[in-house]
Amino acid sequence: MRLFIVSMIVIAFVSCDKVIDVELPPYEPELVMEMYLEEGQPLRCLLIESLPYTDTAINKPVNNALVIFSDGTKTDTLSYMINQDKFTGRLFNYFHPRLITTDSNKTYTLTIIGENKKISGKTKFSQKITGIDSLIVRESISEADSFSVGVIISDPADKANYYRFLVGKTINFFGSDPTDFRVSDISFNGKKYSFFSEADFARNDTVTIRIYSLLKEHYDYLESIGNARRSNFNPFSQPGRIKSTVEGGLGIFTSIIYTERKVIIK
Amino acid sequence: MIHGKFTLTVLASIFLIIIINDKAVAQNNPYVIGLKAHDSGQPLIGATVVSLNSSFREISDSTGHIKIPESVKYKAEKLEISMIGFKKLAINAKSLVRRQNIELETDAVVLEEVIFTDNGVLAKVKDIQMGTVTITAIEARKLPSILGEVDIVKLLQLKPGVKTAGEGLAGFYVRGGGADQNLILIDNAPVYNPNHLLGLFSIFNVDAVHDVKLYKGGYPAEYSGRLSSVLDISMRAGSMDSLSISGGLGLLSSRLSVESPIVKGKSSIIISARRTYFDILTNAINRSKQGDSSYDPIPAYFFSDLNLRTDWKINKNNSLWATGYLGSDNFRSPPDPESTVRFTWGNRTASLNWKTILQKKAEITSTLFYSNYKYQLSNEYNFNNLELRSGISTVGLKIVAGSLNRTTLNWKAGIDGLLHKLNIGDFKSSSDLSGFKVGEKANGNEWGVFVNTEWNPGNKLALMGGLRMSGFYSGGKMNINPEPRVSARWNIGENSAIKANYTRMYQYMHLASISTASLPTDIWYPSTNKTKPQYADQLSLGWSKGLKDNILYLSLEGYYKWMKNQVEFRDGADIFGNPKLENDFVYGKGDAYGVESYLEKKKGKTTGWLGYTLSWATRTFADINDGTPFRPRYDRRHDFSFVFIHKFNNKFSLSGNWIFGSGAWITVPLGRYIFQDQVGNRFERITPVYTKRSNYQLAPVHRLDMSLVMSLRTRKGAADLTFSLYNAYSRRNPFYIRFRQLNDEKGLAASIEPRVVSLFPVLPAVTYNFKF
Known part of the structure; x- marks a missing residue:
């Protein structure tokens, strides 16, 4: 469908474009998080703040937040620490060495407070592998x-x-x-x-x-x-x-x- | 249900009583005039006869006949007969005989015409029906067009209250309603997708069309099924006297029409065809670049239309005509053994119409019609074959009876029934390893019984009342709803009137679309237990006046429309391969209101109009935009148009239009962030954050188009050369904004650059039209 639409535009439109100044409506930045729970992996979280769309900065990490993880029985606070997943290459700025064990009965929660905002999420290992x-x-x-x-x-x-x-x-x-x-x-x-x-x-x-x-x-x-x-x-x-998948901000947990x-x- | 049966019985009884016993409205022995073109002998459909002494006004029927009541003759009223392209004729009704033919002389050579509508100013002022627009094919040819492709529907967008989704697009939006809320009829057969090429062109070949009439809501009870408007398109009848060939050569397409009598004076046929050249050009370019590895071949695309109409005058009281339309769009990706995309879509319609006059009192028109729209998208890719089909077929019957003479009390009543068969998102995936097929099939039965009466007790007051009982049955659910219509007109002096109208309308078929414009992949969906019928109430108030000895027509109309049970897709809905599409629907309401002003000059060497609309349109859905109202793309606060035609002499005429409109509302991202879980370098691409819907207004649109028509005389007929200039001062009207990501030398995102995309710079074109 995308090929069709793009082709139609090329065929039909003698289009032209030019750079313009766009004054977008004001935007209130939000906390953005990215965290994946994976069997045998430590707790890693990326916490950044979203930016106005035409801002000149590319990324805005949030480094002074309180990041609390719980599996319902044990609660851990992730520390600010730049680290990288060696396999995927993803960067994170909060870390805890605790290794995740898959337990489909548990509900995992994350609460983050930073930049005067609060973001939280919860997840489970409820999906099953399809071979x-x-x-x-x-x-x-x-x-x-x-x-x-x-x-x-x-x-x-x-x-x-x-x-x-x-x-x-x-x-x-x-x-x-x-x-x-x-x-x-x-x-x-x-x-x-x-x-x-x-x-x-x-x-x-x-x-x-x-x-x-x-x-x-x-x-x-x-x-x-x-x-x-x-x-x-x-x-x-x-x-x-x-x-x-989180409340109070953007991102995935x-x-x-x-x-x-x-x-x-x- | 009992209530519904009772209502049906009452209405059917009224219908029968009116037909059988017509004493209340009948006039004995009307005088019947057959109007013909002096040159060709072709019946003149849609010609107007207006009395300059009373409110009598009548329009010739599909056989060119018109009925004059005896009272008009006895009062020796002065009648004016007019028709676009022909010289006006004034006659005294006293001279009428029972049956006679009157021929109108052509005003100039073929295609030469400068009158804008077929209704006189006084007739329009006194017409109780509000919010109507009529455009003829002859008028359409005179006005500028994109690359010479005359599009009669696009001209409607120059009238107040009618808007477009974007510059150059043929889809139209009437008084804040959606594109699917327009009922489009070709000789009574509904059309489900009126567009070619993403809406750049409508499917109506100007050579095959006689005229189009648009009702902007408040339409008579004989129409139903849509909330916003009715676009009634009459196909052109062929000449009953001589063979004629006409056509045109343009930059994008060519047209050819052949018309001929079958039995001279009794029957005729006309066939019109049109085809574009895109594919021929692109295939030639692709062939010339064969062997060039850096060249990306261009896909092939073309569209074509075929129209047919045949007429048969059985006797003085009976006539038959049949029309057919066959159109298709065809897209195919460049040849590639690993991936081939084919996409075809198109409409087919057919109608058989029979008009009969009963005892010189009533006229009955019966129409059997068929309409089909379908699309098929297939993709052979990486050992997988994907195919998506969707479509709708409708078979229907409509019978309308009406009083033959326009007198104190006029009436119209009838019944209609439509059987819809829908194939909704039939998705098939197949390979030699696995396969599956999903989709929905549905049926819907739609029917209506209606009566409409117009009462003209004197010179001042006119009242019109109508009631339609409509029903829809699908999926075990029956809906029955009343649709009342009430109109009033009060004449102020000789040439001024105020008017008011209230109408309730129901719509049982919904067009599911995930785009902001009409696309061929939009899917029709019936009302069900979950998806309720849409309905709307419209209230309008107007004032119209003839100025300067009725050379100028001025009107002012205000309206408010409340729309309920509106349907949209939820954000991120799956429309392909979705086994139950309505699970992704969300429901809400719409409001639209505005004022339309219109000043038209109808006589003289220079004619034209000024139109201005001030309007608002909003939609509110609990599941969209946090439940707060948002503006649809076609909500334009200000919409202004100026159209003129100046006839220098019989050889040259110049026309032009200038439009100005508030910018369209679009949705742009306001924020962004980096998301790592994606293919490629994690800092290569950013994620745009959209917040509110319709949060940015594009710059205003304005444009000047010009057209010069040079008429040519040839030995065997007539021709013209039309030079047109679209967007004469090359205004870069914004179509949408795209944001380009600029990367640094390492390929990482560095900044965002907004760019506004415009479609059409200045576009000159030449078209050659001929008729032999």
Whole structure:
């Protein structure tokens, strides 16, 4: 659909654009957080403040906040400490060495007070892993020695499921460019589903396929971000708000689980 | 339910009584005039006869006939017969005989006309029906257009109360209502998507259209099903006397029409076709660039229309005519073995109309019609085939009976029924490894029974009352609703009148759209248990006056419209592959009010009009914008238009229009932040934060368009060359704002640069039109 709209605009419109001064309505910055709970990983949180859209600064970390995490039985306060996830390359500015253990019976909460604002969220490990049935490697129709990797899953019919597929030689988002695709099972509930990556791979490449089983709130957050970005280029779109999983600000506080396989292209 | 049956019975009884026993309104033996063009002998549809001594006014029917009551003859009233493109003719009613033909002479060579509407000033002043606009195909040809593509619907946007979603777009919004709230009819068959190419062009080929009439709410009880307006399009009848070929060559498309008698004087046929050249040009460019690896091929796109109308005069009391429309848009991505996108959409309509006169007292028009709109989007990508289909088909029957003569009491009554069949978002994914299919199918039965009466007790007062009982059945749910209409007119002196109108309207079919403009992927959805019928109440008050010996027509109309059960998608709704679309609907209300002023010069070498509208439109949804009212994109506070045509002589005429409008309301991001969980470098892209809907107003729009028509005489017929200049002073009217991210030398986001996008700079065009 996007290709169609862009093409129509190119064909139909003798368009032109120019830089203008835009005086946007006033904007009240909000606290923005990003925190993922993952089995065996320490507690890490990024806390920043959103900026007016045309501000000259790019990022505004918040370094003097009180960040309190609880699993219902034990409460920890994260300390200000710049740290980086070595695998994903993500940066965080609050840290606690406590390692997360997955417990689907627990409700995890986070409360942050900073810049005279309060932001809070809660999450659970309520999603279940959907396994990979099989992997398929296919050579590109148009380009010799270029390969796509396909994956087949069997979607459980008992509840709504939300998936994120990452396929790449590395999938750590740290300067790499894996295929990243999200889908809900609203269209294929209880059926088999197949997905193919771009034909980005060559012989002897080792390709990683990771499938996240997302919480609905996490899926909605990612979708709303995608919609917000696309709205910038589509004059006919009706932009929507970011669907944050936290209250009092913006951002994501969620648990993540996934399954992963590797395949070597022969 | 019992209440509904009772009401139906009463209305049906009234209907039958009126038809069978018409004593209250009948006039014996009206005088029937057949109006024809002097040159071609073609019946003149929509010609007006106005009495200069009384309030009598009548318009010729689809066979060119017009009925004059005996009283008008006996009073020896002076009648004026007028029709765009023809010289006015004045006759004394005393000279009338029972049945006669009257021929009007062409005012100039073909396509030469400078009169703006087919109604005289006095007739418009005294017309009790408020908020109507009529534009003829001849008028449309005279006025400027984008790249010479004459679009009769776009001209409506130059009239007060009618707005566009964006510059150059053909979609129209009437008195604060949505695009889906306009009922569009081609010879009584509904049209579900009136646009080509994202709304840049309407589907109406000007060669096939006779005229369009727009009711801006407050429309008669014979119309129903939409909240905001009725656009009634009459197709042109073919000549019953001689073969004729006409057409035009333009920069974007070509048109060809062939009309001919089948049995001379009895029956005729006209076929009109239009096709664009985009795909031929882009394919040629793509071929010339073959082998250039840096070149991205351009997708192929074209649209086409085919119109047909055939007429048959069975006898003096019966006539038949059938019309058909077939249109399609076709898009295909450049050839690529790994990914091919095809997108087709289009309308098909057909109607069979039978008009009969019963005992010279009543006239009955019966119409059987069919309409279909569907789209199909397919994408073959990475070993997966995706296909999305959606559409609506309607079969209907409408029977309207009315008094034959316009006297003290006039009436119209009828019934209609429509069977809708909907295919809602049929989504299919298939590969050799897996596959699934989702979608909804629905049916809806819509019907109505109506009666409309107009009472003219004297020269001062006129009253019009109507009631329509409408119903809709779908998914086990029956809705029955009354739709009353009341109008009044009071003449002040000879050439001035005040008018008032109240109307309630129901709409049972909803257009689900996630965009701010009309797109082909918008989906029609029926009323259900959850999705209630939309309804609106409109109150309007007006004053009109003829000035300067009725050379000028002045009108002022105010309105307030309350709209309930409005439907929108929630933010971030899934419309593709959604097995139950209405789960993503949210419901709210709308309000619209404003004042429209209009001054038109109807006679002389220079004609034209000035229009100004001051209006407000808001929508309120509990689940959108925190429940606070927001402005739709088409809410424009000020809307001004100036249109003129100057006829230098029989060879040259110059026309132009200048428009000014308040800027459109759009939604822009106010904040932003970095989000790391994304592909690529985490600081490459930023996340825009949208807060309130419609939080930014674009700069005002203004534009001047000009057109010069040079008429040419040829041996076998007539032709013209039309030179047009769209946006003559190349005003960069803002269409939307996009924000470009500027990166530093390391590829990291450094700043945001707002850029305003304009669509059309100055666009000159030449079109050659001919008729042999």
